[in-house]
Amino acid sequence: MELYSKGHRACAGCAEPIAVRAVLNEAGPNTIGVVCTGCLEVVSTGWPETAWEIPLIHAAFENAASVASGVEVALRKLGKKDTNVIAFGGDGGTFDIGFQAVSGMLERGHNVKYICLDNEAYMNTGIQRCSSTPYGASTTTSPAGKYSIGENRPKKPIAAICASHDIPYTATATVAYIEDLRKKVRTALETEGPSFIHVLVPCPTGWRYPSDKTIEISRLAVETGIFVLWELKGSDFNNIKITKKIRNRKPVTEYLKTQGRFRHLFKPEIKQDVIDRIQKEVDEKCKRFGVDL
Amino acid sequence: MVKVTLGAVNKIAGSSKNYKTGDWRTLKPVIDLEKCKKCWACYKYCPEGCIEKTEKGPIVDYDFCKGCGICANECPFKAIEMIMEER
Amino acid sequence: MTKLTIRGNMATALGAKLCRPDVIPAYPITPSTLFPEKISEYIADGELDAEMIRVESEHSAMSACIGASAAGARVCTASASQGIALMSEMLFIAAGMRLPIVMAVGNRALSAPINIWCDHQDTISQRDTGWLQFYAEKNQEGLDLMIIAFKVCEDKRVLLPAMVGIDAFVLTHTIEAVDVPDQKLVDEFLPKYEPELRLDPEKPMTFGSFGTPEFYQEFKYMQTEAMEKAREVIDEVFAEFKKKFGREYRKITPYKCEDADVIILTMGSMSGTARAAVNKMREEGKKVGCCKLTVYRPFPAKEIVELTKNAKVVAVLDRDISPGFGGALYGEVSAAFVNEEKHPFITNYIIGLGGRDILIKDFEWIYERSMDVIKKGRVEKPVQWVNLNEEVL
Numbered sequence: 114m115e116l117y118s119k120g121h122r123a124c125a126g127c128a129e130p131i132a133v134r135a136v137l138n139e140a141g142p143n144t145i146g147v148v149c150t151g152c153l154e155v156v157s158t159g160w161p162e163t164a165w166e167i168p169l170i171h172a173a174f175e176n177a178a179s180v181a182s183g184v185e186v187a188l189r190k191l192g193k194k195d196t197n198v199i200a201f202g203g204d205g206g207t208f209d210i211g212f213q214a215v216s217g218m219l220e221r222g223h224n225v226k227y228i229c230l231d232n233e234a235y236m237n238t239g240i241q242r243c244s245s246t247p248y249g250a251s252t253t254t255s256p257a258g259k260y261s262i263g264e265n266r267p268k269k270p271i272a273a274i275c276a277s278h279d280i281p282y283t284a285t286a287t288v289a290y291i292e293d294l295r296k297k298v299r300t301a302l303e304t305e306g307p308s309f310i311h312v313l314v315p316c317p318t319g320w321r322y323p324s325d326k327t328i329e330i331s332r333l334a335v336e337t338g339i340f341v342l343w344e345l346k347g348s349d350f351n352n353i354k355i356t357k358k359i360r361n362r363k364p365v366t367e368y369l370k371t372q373g374r375f376r377h378l379f380k381p382e383i384k385q386d387v388i389d390r391i392q393k394e395v396d397e398k399c400k401r402f403g404v405d406l
Numbered sequence: 407m408v409k410v411t412l413g414a415v416n417k418i419a420g421s422s423k424n425y426k427t428g429d430w431r432t433l434k435p436v437i438d439l440e441k442c443k444k445c446w447a448c449y450k451y452c453p454e455g456c457i458e459k460t461e462k463g464p465i466v467d468y469d470f471c472k473g474c475g476i477c478a479n480e481c482p483f484k485a486i487e488m489i490m491e492e493r
Numbered sequence: 494m495t496k497l498t499i500r501g502n503m504a505t506a507l508g509a510k511l512c513r514p515d516v517i518p519a520y521p522i523t524p525s526t527l528f529p530e531k532i533s534e535y536i537a538d539g540e541l542d543a544e545m546i547r548v549e550s551e552h553s554a555m556s557a558c559i560g561a562s563a564a565g566a567r568v569c570t571a572s573a574s575q576g577i578a579l580m581s582e583m584l585f586i587a588a589g590m591r592l593p594i595v596m597a598v599g600n601r602a603l604s605a606p607i608n609i610w611c612d613h614q615d616t617i618s619q620r621d622t623g624w625l626q627f628y629a630e631k632n633q634e635g636l637d638l639m640i641i642a643f644k645v646c647e648d649k650r651v652l653l654p655a656m657v658g659i660d661a662f663v664l665t666h667t668i669e670a671v672d673v674p675d676q677k678l679v680d681e682f683l684p685k686y687e688p689e690l691r692l693d694p695e696k697p698m699t700f701g702s703f704g705t706p707e708f709y710q711e712f713k714y715m716q717t718e719a720m721e722k723a724r725e726v727i728d729e730v731f732a733e734f735k736k737k738f739g740r741e742y743r744k745i746t747p748y749k750c751e752d753a754d755v756i757i758l759t760m761g762s763m764s765g766t767a768r769a770a771v772n773k774m775r776e777e778g779k780k781v782g783c784c785k786l787t788v789y790r791p792f793p794a795k796e797i798v799e800l801t802k803n804a805k806v807v808a809v810l811d812r813d814i815s816p817g818f819g820g821a822l823y824g825e826v827s828a829a830f831v832n833e834e835k836h837p838f839i840t841n842y843i844i845g846l847g848g849r850d851i852l853i854k855d856f857e858w859i860y861e862r863s864m865d866v867i868k869k870g871r872v873e874k875p876v877q878w879v880n881l882n883e884e885v886l
Contacts, residue, residue, distance in 0.1 A: 115455040119470040120422030123453060125430060126474035130453040145692045147560065157422065160708055161408050163699035164422035168692040170563050171701035172556055172586055179553035183518060183560025183568075184692060186544045190515045190566055196694055214556065217549030291450045317474075325475025325488070328451050410711045412652065413591035415690050416699035 114166060116142060121164035122156040126324025128314035128331065129153050129230050131288045136199065136228055139298040142167060144197040145184055149177035149211060151203035152237040153230060175210035177202040178218035181225040189224075197226065197302055204231040204245035208269050219278040219307045226301045226308045229271065232316040240319040244269040247339075248394075249387045250374045252319075257377035262387050267394070275309035276345050282306075284344035284356075287313040289332035293356055297344060304346075313340045321373025333368040335359070338399040339391075353402060360406040362399065365392045423470075427454065431473025433488040439463045441485035448477035448486060495673045501664035502527035504632040504671050505571065505597035505657065508639030510541050511679040512595075515566035515686075518546035518557035520576060523609045524661040525599035528571035551576035555583035555594075562592040563700050565691035567643070569594065573661065574601035577615040581622070587654045588623030589716060590701055593646035593686075594654040595639060600628075600761065600812075601661040602847040610848020611661040613761060617789075617813040617821045623716055625655035625723055626790040630764040632669040634787070635659040637740060640674070644683050644730045650722045660762040662848065674738050682737050720791050727788060744793040747800050749775060750782030754805045755863040756837075757783040758797070758826065761812060763844070763851045770856030781860055786822070794829035802830075806838045806863040810879075812845045819843075819876040838872050844879040855879050 116137035123130050129152060137144065146169040148154045154171045157164035172180045181200035188196050200218075202211055207229040218225060234252045235241040242255040242264055251263040276283035282304045286294040294312065301308035315331050317324040334340040335357055342357040366388060369375040378384045399405050411417055437448075442463045449457045449464055453474060456467040466477075478486040499507070506528045509517070519529035535541035546561075548554045551572050562568045572580065577598060587594055598616050602608040616626055627642060629635040635657065642655040659665055690698065704712055724744075731742045748768050750756050759767045764785035774781045784800060786793065801807045811820020818824060823841035830836035842859055845851045858879065866872050 117455065118420040118423055119454050119456045119467065120425045120427055121454075122425075122427070125453070125472035126476055127453050130455070131451055134453075134455050135450070142697075143694050145564070145694065155703055158416060158699050158702040160414050160702040160704050161411070161416055161418070162421040162424055163416035163419060163702065165699050166419045166697055168694060168697040169699045170560060170692055171699075172559050172590075173582060176553060176556035176583070179518075179548060179556035180560035182546055182548070182553070183516065183557030183562075184564045185560075186518075186546055186557070187516050187561035187564035187566035187568075190544045191564070213549060214553050217553055220549070221547065288451070323475070325479040327453075327474070327476055328480050410708060410715055412690060412715070413589065413700065414702050414704050414708070414712045416702045419697040419699075 116166045117157070118164050118166055120162070122159070123152065124318050124324070126317040126327045128288045128316065128327050132230055132294065132312050132314055133201065135291050135294050136298050137167065139295045140197050140199060140302060143195060144199055147177050147181040147184060147198065147200040149202045149206035150174040151206055153201055153203065155237055174206050176214045177206055177211060178214040178225070178227060182218050182221065182223045185223045185225050198224065200225055200227045202227065202229050204229060204233060205235045205243050208244045208271050215275070216278065219275055219280050219309065222306050224306055226310070229309070229311045230314045231311060232314050232319060234319050236316050236319045245271065249378055249391055251377055252374070262384060263377060272309065272311040277348050279348035280307045280309060282308040282344070282346055285311045285340065285342055287331045287335060287340060287342065289328050289335065290342065290357060293342060300344070319374070322371055326371060330368070330371050333363065333371065337363045337365050337368040338395045338404055339365060339368055341398065341402055341404055343402065355402055355404055358406045359404055362405055365395055426469045427472050428469045431471060432491060433473045433475060434468065434471060434491045435466055435473070435475070435477050435486050436489055437464055437466065438485045441483050443483050445482060447480050447482060451476050451480050494675055496670060497673055498668050498670050499632065500527065500666050500668055501632045501635050501659040502599065502666070503531055504636040505639055505659060506531035507673055508636035509569045509597065510535055511674060511676055512569070512640055512643045512683055513567065514543050514569045516544050516546065516561035516568050517570060518548050518554045518561065519570045520548050520551045520554045520572065522551065522573050522576040524601055524665040525571040525573045525597065527665070528597055551580045552583060555580040555587060558594045559583065559587050559590060559592055562594050563590065563692050565688055567686040569596065571597040571599070573599040574603055574615045577619060578603060581619060584619055584622040584624060589712070591652040591716065591719070592654060593652055595642045595646060596654070596656050597635070597639060598656050598658045599661045599665040600658045608847040609661065611663050612846045612848065613658065613812040616656055616658050620790060620821060623653060623720065624790065625653055626658065627655065627788055628658045628760040628786065629664060630762055630785055632664055633671045635664060636671055636673065637734065637738070637742065640679060640683060641730055641734055641742065645723060645726050647686055648726045651719055651726050653719055653723065658761065663762045678737055682733065724791050742787055744788040745784050745786050745796045745800065747784040748782055750784055750800060752780055753782030754780045754867065755808060755860055756801045756804045757781070757808045757810060757856065757859060758786065758822065759783060759810050760786045760789060760822065763810065763812065766851055766853060767856060770853040773853060774857065774860055779860060792825050794825070797826055798829050798833060801837055802833065802835065804837045805867050806840060808840050808842055808859050808863050810842050810844050814843050814846065823876070838866050840866060840872055841876040842879050843876065849880060
């Protein structure tokens, strides 16, 4: 049985339900979900209906991790240790406003699996910039314009920051690689203590592309090296495991040109310096982590 | 008329199924079961979870399919075609 | 029953301990810090079978309270001042989600300027959150009200969270003699917490849903009705408490008000000083009485009207201020009387902000001002500040 059921109001082609379905199908019904305010919550919990077939609690925007901490401790005290506690946070509720709560939860070592569904902006409120927004992307609060290239700050390395808390398991995943995501969820569930899985979820509405390209774009993010799939136990980055190494890594333009939020880098004229900078950072990152085969 | 619940709790799990998102779509996926090799990519990638795995192959629940086209775009065997819906 | 001489924080911590909470997420803040310290000691020494979550902020403390309570645990915490202000968003949410969380508050002033001493602004500023509010006059009351609060909150007719206020330093850090009830009696008085609605994979439900304009108003009405129901539940619990433990609590407790021309309304520790002042003034033949509010939410409008309707002046003391209006208690007492045919003059005294001591002479000053009102037959200045240092202004 699908634990995140049909009838939810996500946009056609939204990657969040693809990820949530995979996570919950892996976790099974003995799971309590905690979700913070964002697209996922709003499309699935409109009273009196709910898309969730597992018990779920939503409290506020910045505290999926703290609410999950409370749930996990209560379950432990009431003798229900076997129930999974999975917290779903958007990039807004994880990178920015929820950063404190996530850090606190990880530091205290709660047995909570935190899944960050990252669509790289505050999508639910209309595509505003977040610290997860990549360099060069146009959002409604960092729009491309005559004097602006869009977002002018690099993406906050959230998974690395979480791994630096020396937690038992950190990983990155994306919807194009469902088996990889499921395997990582399985590892997280079987590892005692906090886990953090950073899932890139393309958004047709916010990234501006036709709805059928979601998986294709998610795959391109990995194939261009923009999003690296890795996992790590503890905080020693020497032990990082790249779970998808790339043969013949594609140039970043292959990824950028598919999305309207990067359109200003190509039209009316090509902003080569921005594209070069993006390519350079990707090249350095792939070299550092040994992504290329 | 549904009565309000204590603390606005949604008591019926999966009750979102009362809302048929099928009327959102303009294009609809049609699966050629001859070409289908049951790799289940369509099932995995469907955001609605409205593709059912059956003995015969994948069956789309058109009450809920939003017509996003991901299944057609991803099918490795080109077994799914998006066609304009007749209404 | 044990007799101990303890600080107010210790009293609320003991009160909480006797209620056998399951999960206590807490963050330290002056003057409530001793509460989480004591709780951690009890847990560390095996005296309390509970889990403490040493959260990283008060907002997370209340968030964790909400998660734990929804999962079916009995939950309590403590905070004050800036912490209460920080968790304000979550206070509304806890009440809206109908979770019976109990919080001990060391009533402390709000910044700016930063001040760690006693006033009621922190809890008063949260009076719209939907939490029940109790105010203790003594450490004994702090302890007892924790137990009473749990029983009221967990009643199926209520299911709302509650705050128990104890004045910063005056109560939190001052040692008083306290009767500590026996655990066995408390267990009989307060049975195990067994919520009907909770996060349970056997019966999956969604908590904290998205409420559209079609339904939101009815949810709020339902929540408000529960607060109204709490009025009778509080009376029942007070009566049961008296029977079990021998101490009487009332929503409002009058003192020498029967023939009083001037009645002074108080909340918190100043109520004890008020009684001493009334005694002194009565010896001088002055017809004055005082009345303390133990329950502020739900607001005991009916009881206050009944008590004070025949007085000539009601002097409402507020240890808080809403700039541009006056004190909160004053506003609510005035509203209680506004549709009555006959009512006393209602006057407001802003007193004791930021920990300024409240003295007997302050009450004498208030009595004199009240007599002026009676002589003149009108209120010239409804809101006055007590013991204001004109020299530094």
